[in-house]
Amino acid sequence: MLGRTANDLFWMSRYIERAENMARLLEVGYRIALLPREGGGEPEWFSTLRSAGCEQGFLEKYKTYATDDVVRYMLFDPDNFSSVYSCLSTARRNARAQRTAMTREMWESLNSAWIEFAAINQKALTSDKLPPLFDWIKERSALFRGALLNTILRNDTFYFNQLGTFLERADNTARILDVKYYVLLPHAELVGGEIDNAQWSAILRSVSAHRSYHWVYRESYKPWRVADYLILNRQMPRSLRSCYDEIANALAELNTYYGATNGCETQARDTLRLLSEANMTTIFQSGLHEFLADFIGRNNGLGSAISKTYHFAD
């Protein structure tokens, strides 16, 4: 496979995953923005933008966090390279450049998503139409992922897509946690009250885990449990641990397929060991924020190592 092909596939899957995450984050932010607030005032959009990694770009364009501006910036702004518009457009451009590595089903699901999204009339998007749009974006991502899983050959094409999806997902989950880490510290429970409960619920919602939490823990939200669920729990498909199970697996398969060994797999296994041997008590002791910052750094480092090892851009 061409190095350029691997690069395009990796980023195609990353951008699809990112589009879905943007929709999810917006959905939660929007839900909170709609709730009545004590004493009026503007809804809190900063943490949503921060979790999405777009707060700097946003502040360069806008002075206040008006809901309409935030939504437009995260959905449609071509200047924001993480907006849903940019994600779908880049993913589709990569797919088009790599038609030979795409199955017909993958290409058609992505191409029609792009055609429909590009045809949306932004002016006609009243607030009642936004939640269905968020759903639509998630559905489109699911459709693409389903087409990929059901039709793609299990060779390097598949593994580079897997790596893109799960590196992006791990980064996203870690960032959501890091932005809100203070509400997850054990003492936060002492502060307690309904506001924190809403915050925990929002964190879980932003990774579609507010219902499954109860099935796994069979109790009401506890901050350290929420953290445990999203960091260490293998059952939770968006937890850091789950993502690294997939990443380490994809790299191992890739090496078997290529009949080679390299540093990427070792690097991924180190992170995986860290996640499988840790428990929340030790993580809290050494600092949740420090732990997450270290993880985000490792995850980015692995991304660079993969791009270098597999000649993404020689």
Next chain:
Amino acid sequence: MKGFDGAVREPYHSVHEWLSTQKIDDLRRKRSEAEALFRRTGITFAVYGDDAATERLIPFDIVPRILSGAEWRRLSAGIEQRVRALNAFMYDIYHRQEIIKAGRIPADLVIQNAAFVPEMMCVEPARGIYSHIIGIDLVRTSENEFFVLEDNTRTPSGVSYMLENRETMMHMFPELFSRNRVQAVEDYPESLRLTLESVAPDNLDRAPTCVVLTPGIHNSAYFEHSFLADQMGVELVEGQDLVVVDGALHMKTTRGLRQVDVVYRRIDDPFLDPLVFRRDSVLGVPGIFDVYRAGRLTIVNAPGAGIADDKSIYTYVPDIVEFYTGRPPILKNVPTYQCRKPDDLTYVLENLEKLVVKEVHGSGGYGMLVGPAASRDEVDMFRMKVKARPERYIAQPTLALSTCPTLVEAGIAERHIDLRPFVLVGDRVRLTPGGLTRVALREGSLVVNSSQGGGTKDTWVLQE
């Protein structure tokens, strides 16, 4: 569809009967379904840029164009004769130039020709073939008369439309295919792969590695490049993915460099190699021509293959066929006036209103005059152009082109059509039954080029 006597011709009987039972609105609906299908599959040609808005569809007409098995057999023999002769001509031109020495073709027409590539002199391409993929544009003027309008020996395009038109027709009108025994076209990609492999450099100790070289996603035919690479199961590469190392061409893969043996290139000669041709080319690969000349790589079609489809050479193709095959040509040329010849020029200037005038180096239907359809001003303007630079123009009589029923605004109506069969030349000549039928959608128009609002049709060759 109808014979020149007005009756429905035999191969069309079944489709004619079917068509007369269809409601126009249903057909229109089917056509929009087909277009939605094309757009979803991404069968578009980019006009420029990469936005959905600039990716246009070539209009697809749902009424098929039909040839009988016997008609096709006659055409095939003519096409095969012609492509063999054209390749023999190129080998000769780039070696001993016997045809010039024999006085059958003027030397300056070849040597001064922009499509002649002097760097190709004495190069030995695998199997002596220069043009492996050829499209021959044909028009029909009567029951038994087909004329060659043009040979395309560089990088003919449109084969993906031939294949996708068939897919779409089978998807939308399966009943038509159970009522008519239509010869399959789906083997084309396999034939193309076999052709490419058959012209790999000699003495390879492994299966040859073939690639398709594209200028990239902004090229108007990008869909076709990716489609063919995908259907053959070979890599689709850009210039930036290739590099010459140790006298061999390599592609940059996830596992490092891998040697490439056959390049089906879809970029033009001048852009192939900045060290030999245009220095500012970023689409090609520095050093690729040296690898080719040393016989360690096959480029398909060969650089310099354009010499055989130049419009000024076209007039000589009947002589070329006779010179190299020793037989009279089976397929005729359209009579052509060369404005660089004084007698022809006089005739052309006196009869502009009746003639089609083309630029010698033009393509895509740009820069041509269709006399009978042109305004007085247009004719006058062309008169000045031709007078100023006669050597740049040729002229042909307007032919009574055959027509085929076509779905237009007003319902079903006759529109003019041509035919581009696709021929592959390797260890043997491979010809896919039919080809691409292009249709002029405007009433009375003879211009079928997609850049000028032409459409395409599925083309059927019936089993004998």
